[in-house]
Amino acid sequence: MVLTILRAMQQDASISNLALAAHLNLSPPACSRRVERLERTSLIRSIVALLNPVKLRVGMLVLIRVVLERATPESFSKFEEAARKVTGCMECHVVAGEFDYFMMVRTRDSESFNRLHSEQLLYLPGVRQLRSFMTLKEVLSSTQLPILI
Template identity: 75%
Template sequence: MKSTTKFLDKSRPDDAGHVELDRTDKAILRALQKDASISNVALAAKVNLSAPACLRRVERLKSLGLIRGIVALLNAPALDAGMVVIIGVVLDRSTPESFAAFEKAAQNVSGCMECHVVTGEFDYFMMLRTRDSESFNRLHAEQLLYLPGVRQIRTFMVLKQVFSSTQIAI
């Protein structure tokens, strides 16, 4: 029995266009998540395809938006960004304008790697990397305090990263 998963086909304008992923597509995605620098020939051998067929599938997965890019995962501590800080943000107003202003400004915060709208006691969680507590204090005083519409900022300095993954379960 053939195992397939359906995903929205971004190349089609209507919501009815779904693409099915078979075992080979999933195997390609899993392999690329582990090592995106793998050669097409090695990837093809790993998923039991010819090199041209494998390349066509990878290009198709890219065109569907399932592969958004190929990146290098850097050693943050070696690049003076070893401290992870999670920041909970509460805005003073819950209006579309205040959310938009905050989101635009948050993209310019030094070291900010993620920003999420959340439910619960906070409006946003931000995750940033910085060198140490001194550099974070400077960032807090020079940038975070000036984000538009912020009523409260709560800071959580990560003491130990138990694990981190960039891989999505497929």
């Protein structure tokens, strides 16, 4: 039952409690209690609207590899604090391998990215190297997690 609720809500979080209850063959109050329990236990972290980046004029997606000067807890902490403030930064991940971080940034176009690069990215603390990749086409972009339980 939990997995069915999670799958249904991942596909359409705006589904009404009445429609979800009918889908699950539950009464609306029972359905509502189950969804509330999923929220309390953090299986449902939040319910959001997915906005259209092109319509909002931030259609360019830039992937950025970051290498820090040093791999110390302090340098990681300073970088992460600053990365959270980068305009249009959608994701930032510590990664294993030949670089330290992977960032996803949304911006309007190459000119606005160039401005972001010169005004913010170059000043991120502890950075030795930035490699930016402007995407040409999004083949797949999903917010739906695989439910393997």
